[in-house]
Amino acid sequence: GESVGLHLPTLSVQEGDNSIINCAYSNSASDYFIWYKQESGKGPQFIIDIRSNMDKRQGQRVTVLLNKTVKHLSLQIAATQPGDSAVYFCAENMVGAGNMLTFGGGTRLMVKP
Amino acid sequence: DTAVSQTPKxxxxxxxxxxxxxxxxxxxxxxxxxxxxxxxxxxxxxxSYNNKELIINETVPNRFSPKSPDKAHLNLHINSLELGDSAVYFCASSQAERKLFFGSGTQLSVL
Known part of the structure; x- marks a missing residue:
């Protein structure tokens, strides 16, 4: 399943399935993108990042895809586990904006055992 | 050791x-x-503060005043608290690579 992460929608997946979380970013001048995971009662934690000169980057069980043509970013989580349940945020950084990240609205991922 | 710590919770x-x-x-x-x-x-x-100097100040009421005594500390003082200030406030830090490291948050409830 997939979901657009702008109004804190909820994506519910079965344990072991793959998850896809989508994000539409706002600024074509953005050259750096990052995904964060926020568990209940905690601060956002870095998952994976990607620069605009790439269209795909893989980490451990996670892959980020970047489509600059349509200003779209997605996070794929393979073999989703209960510990993946959290709110996921995409964020963008524009050239010239220093290190300031602008965050999207977040998507809640719920993993059913 | 906690990398970014904020108090109170x-x-x-x-x-x-x-x-x-x-x-x-x-x-x-x-x-x-x-x-x-x-x-x-x-x-x-x-x-946002860089080396104790303010570099970003978004549209925030001037009741909010950040203070950075040194580059390892950034405190947030809020005067005349209002109901709408209720939220979770996160401190974060970064270096040149633009990846932010967040604290665990302070949940502020104004009654």
């Missing part, structure tokens, strides 16, 4: 009071931030 106070939230990072980063997260989980930048 919870803050419950009456309207009109003045309160402070403290933040310290032991990562050696030059830049620190305050973000506000509302009830819908939306995260918005408030301030």
């Amino acid at each position: 919870y803050l419950v106070t009456q309207m009109g009071n003045d309160k402070s939230i403290k933040c310290e990072q032991n990562l050696g980063h030059d830049t620190m931030y305050w973000y506000k997260q509302d009830s819908k989980k939306f995260l918005k930048i408030m301030f």
